[in-house]
Amino acid sequence: MSALSFELPDGTVAATEVTQVFNAGWAGRDRVQVQAHIDELAELGVPAPERTPCLYPVSPYLARQTSLVRAQHARTSGEAEWALVVTGPGPDDVLLTSACDHTDRELEVHGVAWSKNAAPDVLARRAWRLSDVVGHLDEIRIVGRVGHERALIQDGTCAELLPPTYWLDVLRQAGLHRTGTVLLSGTIPMVKGPDQFASRWETALVDPVTGEEIVSAYDVEVLPAPL
Template identity: 60%
Template sequence: MFPLRFDVNGEVVEVPVTTLLNGGYAGRSQEDVAAHVAELAELGVPAPTRTPCLYPVAPYLAMQPDQVPVQHGRTSGEAEWALIVAGPEERDVLLTVACDHTDRQLEVHGVAWSKQAGPDVLGRKAWRLVDVADRLDELTLTAWAGGEVIQRGTLAELLAPQFWLDDLRERGLLQPGTVLLSGTIPMDAAVDQFADTWRVELGDPKTGDVLACEYQVRRMPEPVE
């Protein structure tokens, strides 16, 4: 298993991922949660029985690739932030940008299954959570599908990192090597999510700093069977 490497203010921090978790339906606003449920319902995905959700994902699916291979044309990303527990101290918790690339065709049969069919793409740069803790709700989250803005919002729309840190602690999962993705914000239904490129940015308006992840979606050859 290859470790993730992050540039944290010029320091390289290496993290072997042991636990990977995806938050779902994690908006602070119930209107946003309902909007996301409605988006997925249009794709045939059944509504959850409770919110927020938490999906364990195979750790090897945490990646920092330039390309994502897919089996068909109905896959897409989701703009998210990610927490990375890089060590035992509070300052070792990192925040970065992420894109959960999901198989929408499989998602109609089960969200948990679909999470295993694509990678969680993480940025190559990260911030220490303590360094931005005083302005988390001001941080911006923006996604482009095929060059068009498909998601735009702030972290105030999602459950706060502290919510998830408390949840991980209760579950005994706040350990070095744990990575958690936040869940996403609503998409613009007028933009085609099934694009051949995805880019997500996490921005800090106070400093002008931006964390980004970007990749091409590459269709694999048809199976021979």
């Protein structure tokens, strides 16, 4: 089982053993844009979802705080997202952090759920209490950069995605709101130009109200061919 530990702004540390992980899919608030994205991916061979939005269960051990992702081949890439981490029973025990959903793009055409389980969800080592930022959550920027030159590949705000409160309600209704839950938000569109299949990914949440940001970065190493 994976263990996660987060430094909070007040200097305290919150930790939990991961019990379940979910990756949200097709989670944009603009449903017209979501459908356009589904149609775009369908042309690339990615199967359309049976429902939108949705949650893909992911193996708990894939929630990681790491600086290195080892991939089976060169066509894997990240997605800049926020993540919820439930560390206890109270409202102040729900944390918000930066995350990157690393995905196998070759496998994605056979099944989105399969592709999510083929690579880790990389989480930052710092977090905010959701209760401290929920009042201005929509203003928080989600930023993705790739390569050692840190080319900007994603830049948007939390207002583009369904809010954490939506997903917390979904978990409660399903009887799945429990300590050790990790939930990634789904992602925002990529900027055309930068190569998503880069050897390094960096994601950040930037709070314009407090001036704070949470950053996570990792290198991608392609494993050698079978011997």
